[in-house]
Amino acid sequence: MDHTLAIDPDRFRRSFEEYSAIGATDDDGLHRLTLTDEDAEVRDLFVSDLESLGLDVTVDEMGNVFGRREGADPDADPVLIGSHLDSQPKGGRFDGQLGVLVALETMRALEDAGIETDRPVEIVNWTNEEGSRFESPMLGSGVFVGNTPLQDAYDLTDDDGVRLEDALERIGYKGDASCEPRPLHAALELHIEQGPYLEEHGNGVGVVEGVYGMAWLQATIHGHADHAGPTPMHTRTDALTAAAKAIREVESLPLRLSEDAVATVGRIDVEPDSINVIPSRAEFTIDVRSYDDDVVDRAIDEAEFEVATAADRAGGEYDLEQIWRIPHTEFAPSVADAAAAAAESVDAAYERMVSGAGHDAKYLNEITDTAMLFVPSADGNTHNEAEFTSWEDCVTGARTFAETTLRLTTD
Amino acid sequence: MDHTLAIDPDRFRRSFEEYSAIGATDDDGLHRLTLTDEDAEVRDLFVSDLESLGLDVTVDEMGNVFGRREGADPDADPVLIGSHLDSQPKGGRFDGQLGVLVALETMRALEDAGIETDRPVEIVNWTNEEGSRFESPMLGSGVFVGNTPLQDAYDLTDDDGVRLEDALERIGYKGDASCEPRPLHAALELHIEQGPYLEEHGNGVGVVEGVYGMAWLQATIHGHADHAGPTPMHTRTDALTAAAKAIREVESLPLRLSEDAVATVGRIDVEPDSINVIPSRAEFTIDVRSYDDDVVDRAIDEAEFEVATAADRAGGEYDLEQIWRIPHTEFAPSVADAAAAAAESVDAAYERMVSGAGHDAKYLNEITDTAMLFVPSADGNTHNEAEFTSWEDCVTGARTFAETTLRLTTD
Known part of the structure; x- marks a missing residue:
């Protein structure tokens, strides 16, 4: 296989700026706690972008938002790509959001190129990944894979005593679709490293083989x-x-x-x-x-x-x-190998590594073959407004991500 | 001089219970932060008790409440006695309140005995002694002695951003009387020790000669x-x-x-x-x-x-x-000596000591001869609901206090 999927860096950049404006802080950070007004606004934008692409949009009981693009084989299990749009309190613009936007750009690139993949591709935004408002991180994916009972998630309260279920209803994102495991072919998530190693080693991409x-x-x-x-x-x-x-x-x-x-x-x-x-x-x-x-x-x-x-x-x-x-997670070698091959095919300098941070991909790995891609974090900086990844690294990451996705859908 | 002023322990006890019920916690403590509804309620009771005694009640601009009993000499400066009725968050029933109630019982005992003192006697309840809601302790007395400008006190805010002046107005205790230094003959305050020494030494009364x-x-x-x-x-x-x-x-x-x-x-x-x-x-x-x-x-x-x-x-x-x-305070030897003589006259076991805690008396000492009396704190316990002074010690303290007051008004 030797094709590559061409992403549009300018369009990717415009979306990054547009999404970053919602919940922007005075110091170029992001304060967009899950299920707040700002989260509602960015979700609305996300849904609108998915609908513009003609994707079939679904919101499940946990507020996880999916957009599905059908493939050639109607019976094939989908490849799931995405991350989360919620942020830490006074967090950065890259944590989570970048992973959703490379998935969005991948969907757009597939559409641009008129590619019909063998398998369906689904993009996802998970609810309450951060766990800073409702103190249970990776919650949307946790319920999705069957790790956390839905009712337990609903009954969580924030510091003001607001129940998660009520917060979902308030912003109109308590959907009808069942939040439960379903067959997937593979899952892929791109995230910032949030540590210093890629930058220290001069690599633009990390192929993540496991999580602490x-x-x-x-x-x-x-x-x-x-x-x-x-x-x-x-x-x-x-x-x-x-x-x-x-x-x-x-x-x-x-x-x-x-x-x-x-x-x-x-x-x-x-x-x-x-x-x-x-x-x-x-x-x-x-x-x-x-x-x-x-x-x-x-x-x-x-x-x-x-x-x-x-x-x-x-x-x-x-x-x-x-x-x-x-416990620690070992990701699927098949997906990590696809990501490594994709990095090589787009000439990205990469290394294999493990993640000290939890991610939704960690839960996804419980029900399907999963791996992650990392891009560098300047000074290893994260969870604050100064979090930064160079635009060049973002584009390299997006190219590797799009290419990995394509390989997962067709190999 | 050999007379003693007879207090009424039962009446003193009834008042203690009545005052303790306002802002009482489930664990026998007191949660009566300054200028809250509970503080308003206890102030109303205090004013009503002073009026029942025929005292001339004045509320000053800081909400300090005074009750004046005239003496034989119309030109003499008054003796000021009292403490504070506000409490720490989930504090005890003795800190502050006991000092106001021994002063109230002293006033009642003077009335019972039909004693006309040479000098006038004034009882006082100081605003915001604790400094836990508005973080400046001994504030009412601090403004009174000229230590803190009134406007600075008014502009203090609590954790919810409420200004002290607005809190005073809300509960109806922003009075008209000027809060500024005026001539006093002497000031006396009884307080719980809040430390372990009186109990350790087996003494019922401490004559306090200074403050850290x-x-x-x-x-x-x-x-x-x-x-x-x-x-x-x-x-x-x-x-x-x-x-x-x-x-x-x-x-x-x-x-x-x-x-x-x-x-x-x-x-x-x-x-x-x-x-x-x-x-x-x-x-x-x-x-x-x-x-x-x-x-x-x-x-x-x-x-x-x-x-x-x-x-x-x-x-x-x-x-x-x-x-x-x-800086540290050295109280007036004349007042401390009167207190020691009073303790002897009522057969109280006493010791001379200094105080690790700040008290309104510390400020009063800046404008008039001042000293304090301490009563024991069980286990040195204070600023929590388990704060305790035995009733016997309270009565011994009240007797010593009444006797000291009488000496200060007539010697």
Whole structure:
């Protein structure tokens, strides 16, 4: 097979700018939390773009939006391409959105070239990939593959107590189509790397062969609220200083466990949160990851030990809850090989790698052959407004993506 | 002088229960933040009690409520007694309220006994002593003594952006009387100790001869928001792990500086506050105190050094702002001596001590001879719902307080 699918970089760029304007921040970032007004607006644009292409648009019960382009074989299973349009709070313009837009440009390029693929191609925008408004990431794809019950997803609430189902209804994206596994031939997602390696190695494309295993823990240290003045240091049970000790130890865990492990405390809250009161309660999250599931398990155990030790030395108590755990993923070699061959065919410098971040593709891999493409992140920067991928890298990624898609639909 | 002023313990108890019911929490605490509906309700009760006693009630521009009982000498300066009726969030029933109620019982006892004092006596309830809703403690007394400009106090906002002046107007306690220094003969305040020493030493009363110097700092560490997965540990600039290091060092400062010093981090917030994003910003408060002002100054310097070092090691930046600083206070020996003599006359076991907590009396001391009485706090417990002083100790405190007041009005 030697054809290539010609994308239109100018049109791709125009769409990128148009989509980036919805929820744009003053500092060139994107604040487009799932199921907000901004998310509704970008979904409307997406649906309109799909309809302009003559695609058959479906919205499922989770608000996942699909656009289907039929192939020559009416009985063939479709190839699914896409990513997510929601963003982190004050996040960047590339995370998620770029993966949807390379899929959109691929659909447009197929139409331009008048290609009838053997298999159908479906483009998708997944709901609540980020998990920052409703704290369960990759939720739309998680329900789709049968990992999360629909009702559990519906019952999630944001910090203001809004239920996810109500948020879906409010913006008119609680669809009728069933959100459940169905036969797919393959799935492909392009994403920014969100790490430093492609840039460091001078490669424009990463062929992603797997994803780290991950766990999220919620730790609470219980101390005793007392007045910051008359309470001597030695009689205190300070939940925050204990938490600070645990946080320092959690930071040092990866060094002790493996070369690839990472550990992060991203949230912390104290009570009563008063400047002159010793904190009676400190609640914080722990995120641990490695490609080795045993390392993640050990990290969970050691994190609990450190939280327990810190609480105990302060004279307090603790709780530790595992709120999310997902083993490492090995993507389908067939799809990764197609992506590598596509990279070669468009002369992209590429490397094979694994991902430290979770992606919808990780869930898709549970029901179909899946892999991913990465493009470089300048300075490894992500989840903030300065997130950046050069336009040249975006175009190289789009060319590789379109070509991979074509190969998956026809080989 | 050998008379004593007889208080009525049962009446005192009934008032304590009645006042404690307003803003009561499920766990026997008090949640009565300044200028809320609950504060309005307890103020109305207080005003009604003062009017029942025939006192001349005045509300000033800061919402401070005064009740005046005239003395024999129409030209004499009054003795001012009282404390505050606002509470910490989910605070206790004794902090502040007890000091107002022993003053109220003293007024009632004077009336019962038909005593005409030489000097007038005024009872007071100060606005926003706690500083937990509007973050400037002892605010009503601070404006009264000329420490804080009225307009600055009016312009303070709570976490919901409500201005203090608007909050005063809303509950009908923005009075007409000028809030400014005026001649006083002396001021006396009873308060719970909020520390462990009276209980440890088996004394029922503390004669407070001074108050610690204090400083409040606001520290911010600036890091870099990146994805918790693909960002290797060694390339991170994590604002929270840096803050955790600084918090640990701040906790150890008192040990290095003096026997009496204390240091507390009561509040912390991170951004973007997302479970899988490395914090780009960690903001926390530092409260340092000592009776020795030089120790407080050194604690401020060392706290800044620790914040700077932690930020620097993480590769980040920092800001440190001093939001409040007050030197140590030495109370008037004449008033403290009167209190000690009163304690002896009612057979209360007492000790002389200094206070680690700020109180309205600290400001009053700037314009008149002032001292305080402490009663024990069980387990040194305060600023939470379990705050407790035995009723026996409350009565002993009230007897000592009434007797001290009588001495101040007539000697």
